[in-house]
Amino acid sequence: MARIPTEVIDQVRSTVNIADYIGQYVALRKQGQNLFGLCPFQTEKTPSFSVSESKQIFQCFSCGRGGNVFKFVQEYDHVTFPEAVAKVAEFAHIPLGVDVTPTRRQEDPAVVRQKQLLKETAAMMHHLLVNTKGGEAALSYLTGRNLSQATIDHFDVGYVPADRSLVKKFLDSRGATYDEERASGLFVEDDQGHLFDRFNDRVMFPLKDAYGDIIGFSGRVLTKEASQAKYLNSPETALFNKRDVLFNLDQAKGTFKENGALLFEGFMDVISAFQAGVLNGIASMGTSLTQDQVGIISRQTKRLTICYDGDAPGQHAADRALALVRDHPQLQVGVVVLPAGQDPDEFIQAHGAEAFGKQLQHTLTPIGFRLNYLAQGRDMSADQEKLAYVNEALKEIAQEPEPVAQSLYLNQVSELTGVPAETLRQQLPVVSAPRPIAPADWGAAPPPPEEEGAGPMPAPPAPHFDRFEKAERQLLQLTWHEPGVARRLHQADFHFPDQQYQALFAAWLAYAKDAAAPTVAGFLDTVGEQQSALVSAIDFDAWPALDDDGVSDLIQAVSLLGIRQQRDFAKQHMNQAQQLGDQAAADKYFEDYLRLQRQFKAATGQ
Structure with missing residues (x-):
């Protein structure tokens, strides 16, 4: 990687107002000579994070972090100094004149060893799927879902048979120690300390970190029994925590700059969309979207589109995810609703790749989605149901500050309920603008709004020095x-x-x-x-x-x-x-x- 010239670094730093850059992530408010807000590196209720525009530095009086705009990016995005300069330069539209590629931090040898063992295990599972008689049933299941061999190879999909000792024997042959095998998450342990394969008779999807290293697995059963979970993930290990893993992030992030991130519910939706030419798909780990995952997404892109299943559970999950991200200070959020209760994979199989691509262009705003979601299951011929819907819909529309958008939403509710738009407008509740929530508090209740005429925020206590x-x-x-x-x-x-x-x-x-x-x-x-x-x-x-x-x-x-x-x-x-x-x-x-x-x-x- 070429070195960024010092004069370019100076130009970037002197061009960008640190308050403008940090203001993307922290709601800053003037107090005296400086700006204050909630610290983005921790959860707090009293603002202790300060930015000085005159000196172009920041300081948190609580956690102790401080520095210039580049230091903020390094801390917030967990990147190297050249990467931080590149991000700030992109913000200011300043060409660096050199290519800056992400630099990986050095890892503990034990972590490197674990990743190597998981990589070799994934290769073995892929071989069993595509090259052995024992994997024919699993391969037939995947091809029956219209997955091509190229797609299967791209995602390193594999298979493990019902034998509960095959993976153990394989890692033994690779010289793995007992402690290394226990730490891998690939085994369950009996009372005597014997290890048995955790996954058996399952199609295996390797789970990767943002760099593409395998950190765990998710296995799907071929024949589901009542006592079996459809998907089984690796347990929490030193490498894997499902709260901060997004399937396919390593491949999809390279497309975010052009298309933003497309969030699906499951692995097969991501894989099917990829085969249909949609390359920016990611998915959470079979659970509700988490704050950690939102933070990861927001560091990669400014645009997020949610595309969950079109049935009632899927729309409910989309509504939960939307509640977590709709007020995010950095993300522009949209929602795609699929017709006839279909999930993305079903839509692609029924209508084809081109139709799916066109469907993704029909994006609803968060309020537009909520208006549709609130109407689901309601009998609009019943006055009580209609009034309940109108009341909830008006609360949503009142959050929209733009008059044109408000008129659009009021007309939609009017068409659905038959209530004149002007009558609806007169009933709009007055809503105080919510105070933006710091990144550490996403998903938490916002602090109470200040009363009119309230005094300034209390200054953080100064440290004591003689x-x-x-x-x-x-x-x-x-x-x-x-x-x-x-x-x-x-x-x-x-x-x-x-x-x-x-x-x-x-x-x-x-x-x-x-x-x-x-x-x-x-x-x-x-x-x-x-x-x-x-x-x-x-x-x-x-x-x-x-x-x-x-x-x-x-x-x-x-x-x-x-x-x-x-x-x-x-x-x-x-x-x-x-x-x-x-x-x-x-x-x-x-x-x-x-x-x-x-x-x-x-x-x-x-």
Whole structure:
């Protein structure tokens, strides 16, 4: 991967207002000089996340994270620095001039080993399906559902026979240890600790992470018995957690930029849609959509279309999913409803790929879907049912702020119920605009709306520092914004007593030496994660302006801290020497302690 030129990085950072970028994910509100909102990295009710537009940095006073816009992207999207620069550049429509490919983080060797074992197991299962007599029934089932060999190969579909020891024997032959086999999720264990294959006589669908590595399996029975689940997933392991896995994400994410994500209920819908030429399909793990999965989707795309089964249970599931994502601050959400209660796979088999593609163009807005969903099962010839529907429908329409869209929805309800649109408009309830919910709270109840005339949000409590450390932090902040102060300290060979502050001072001098126009936001690109949070915290401190005498007072206070630390060091070692019976060392440290104590008292006037 080619290196992004420094001047391009500077251009991206200086062009993008950090508040505009973060505002996609966090509802920010002005308070004083800064903007505040709920922290996107944790669940909280009181805003502790702050953005400074003047300094182009953010800081959370609760979790401690801080940095510039690139650091935010790295933390929020879990990406490398070049990937973060690329995302911000895309936001600003700035060409980088180089290709930035996702970089994988190093993994623990045990994780790498587990993934390799699962990969080899999937290959064995695929071989059993397509190349052995024992897999003929399973292969016949799949081809009977009109899956081509190419599609079966693409998704690495496999088969395991009824034998409860085949997978165990296979992994034994690969040198897997007992602990590795237990950790794989491929086995169940009896009271004596013996392992038996978890999956038997099932069509096997490998489950992959966003990078395409196999992390688990889902097996579908060929002949369902009353005691058997239709689908059986791997249990939760170090690699697999169904709450944050989306089937086919590794393949589909490459198409999201053009088409957005298309969310299905099940694996076969995704696979059938893929064979029909729809490549952006993903599915949750046979359960309701989770907040974790929504977060994953929102980091990959800004557009999500829900396409669940057309029957009543499927529409109910779609309504639940919609409730989770409709107010998402980043996602544009739509819903496709299939006719005649069909699921996507059934629709494709009945009408063909071209018809399915056209059906996907008929997308309902969240309110449009809700108006149709609320009408299901109601007898509109009964006045009581009709009135109940009208009341619920008007509550939905009242959430729409655009007058044109409101008129469209009112006309739809009017056509369905026979109530004049103008009469419906007069009955629209007044709804206060809900406060946007931070990403950590998606799916949770929003905080109560503020009363008119309510005061400003309470400022987060400031951390406690003694007067000496406050002086260090203020002096360090001055070096970042006042070149004269930095030069004065550098020429005097000044050292901060606290190592972490001295390290930042030295790093700043090195950065400012080569930077054309040094800024704290630019400095943050040169420091590590922990230092980034510390720099942001220090730069968010508010101090009054100082003249030269005020700076001298700070330098003296910081120097006093150095004397105090040396004094305390001498006292500690004096006590240790006395405990060890080393009287000569104890006397030496005692003399140092008295000398430093006199210096400290003289300087402080005590």
